[in-house]
Amino acid sequence: ERALLQVYRDRDTRTADGRHVDLYANIGSVADAKAAAEAGAEGIGLFRTEFLFMDRTALPDEEEQYQAYAQVSDLMAGKEVIIRTLDVGGDKGIAYLEMEREENPFLGHRAIRYCLDRPDLYRVQLRALLRAGARHGNIKIMLPLVSGVEEVRGARALLEECKAQLSAEGLAFDPHISLGIMVETPAAALIADLLAREADFFSIGTNDLTQYTIAVDRGNAKVEKLYTCYHPAVLRSIRSVIAAGKAAGIPVGMCGEAAADPRMIPLLLAFGLDEFSVSPSSILAARKQIADWNGPDALRTAEQAMALDTAAQVSDFLAQASASL
Ligand code: PEP
Numbered sequence: 001e002r003a004l005l006q007v008y009r010d011r012d013t014r015t016a017d018g019r020h021v022d023l024y025a026n027i028g029s030v031a032d033a034k035a036a037a038e039a040g041a042e043g044i045g046l047f048r049t050e051f052l053f054m055d056r057t058a059l060p061d062e063e064e065q066y067q068a069y070a071q072v073s074d075l076m077a078g079k080e081v082i083i084r085t086l087d088v089g090g091d092k093g094i095a096y097l098e099m100e101r102e103e104n105p106f107l108g109h110r111a112i113r114y115c116l117d118r119p120d121l122y123r124v125q126l127r128a129l130l131r132a133g134a135r136h137g138n139i140k141i142m143l144p145l146v147s148g149v150e151e152v153r154g155a156r157a158l159l160e161e162c163k164a165q166l167s168a169e170g171l172a173f174d175p176h177i178s179l180g181i182m183v184e185t186p187a188a189a190l191i192a193d194l195l196a197r198e199a200d201f202f203s204i205g206t207n208d209l210t211q212y213t214i215a216v217d218r219g220n221a222k223v224e225k226l227y228t229c230y231h232p233a234v235l236r237s238i239r240s241v242i243a244a245g246k247a248a249g250i251p252v253g254m255c256g257e258a259a260a261d262p263r264m265i266p267l268l269l270a271f272g273l274d275e276f277s278v279s280p281s282s283i284l285a286a287r288k289q290i291a292d293w294n295g296p297d298a299l300r301t302a303e304q305a306m307a308l309d310t311a312a313q314v315s316d317f318l319a320q321a322s323a324s325l
Pocket residue numbers: 046048087184204205206207208209255256257
């Protein structure tokens with residue numbers, strides 16, 4: 001099977017009727033970026049930078065972060081690299097930050113919320129990203145867990161401050177770096193039209209969007225049955241976020257697990273998703289599955305799936321649809 005997939009390695013990602021979509025990789029380290037490049041990824045759709053901060057005793061300084069971002073940028077020269085700023089909290093603890101224990105960590109002081117309250121720490125990361133962006137101009141910054149417009153404005157203001165500092169210091173940076181957001185809270189999905197005026201791009205995080213939309217802990221085995229992106233509420237949310245991004249003329253990607261799910265591919269193609277970001281080991285299979293669908297079939301399949309009323313029906317229907325291709 002893996003050998004058969006090798007023919008897809010150096011191919012462009014296209015549907016059967018020739019529509020190109022970007023097929024990017026999710027990474028957590030420089031080593032992953034090498035695997036992504038080897039697998040034929042067309043870019044990086046999510047660099048989870050929290051892994052640079054974990055399993056150590058102190059924060060990585062600006063130089064260390066710069067080195068990591070620069071290495072990924074070099075490996076992907078000529079291709080886009082979307083780097084997500086620190087997504088700490090929830091399931092991702094960092095001992096030396098001594099964050100307070102919370103009753104509801106997934107609803108708590110995490111990700112962009114934490115970072116905006118710690119500008120001392122956030123500035124270091126933003127400066128490292130801006131500086132690494134000067135090498136090939138291929139780095140884009142992405143904010144995790146956005147729930148309101150103020151967070152994007154707050155991060156942008158801090159980014160502008162960092163640019164002014166870097167200019168004053170005479171250091172090279174990318175003045176035009178893009179600033180996009182993860183859409184992974186129901187609030188963000190519902191105000192996607194407002195956020196699209198503030199953000200340069202969207203990437204849908206279905207892992208958290210599913211958890212928060214259905215109010216079901218993504219790590220709790222007892223409610224595992226309920227955790228599914230085939231829930232009509234999650235599907236409607238995805239559809240409307242893509243539509244809002246398209247209406248505003250900004251690109252929309254997806255970096256949650258759903259992007260690599262063969263059952264989801266016809267829906268995502270029909271909704272008009274621009275970019276799929278999957279783990280390096282899923283790149284070739286995803287490229288093949290995208291190539292198996294043509295636009296009209298995907299559209300018909302999506303229309304039928306969206307008319308169903310339970311996740312189980314949607315899942316069965318989509319399994320049959322991809323099996324009968
Ligand atoms: C997501 O929530 O879908 C996502 C891609 O981010 P993470 O899995 O790192 O929370």
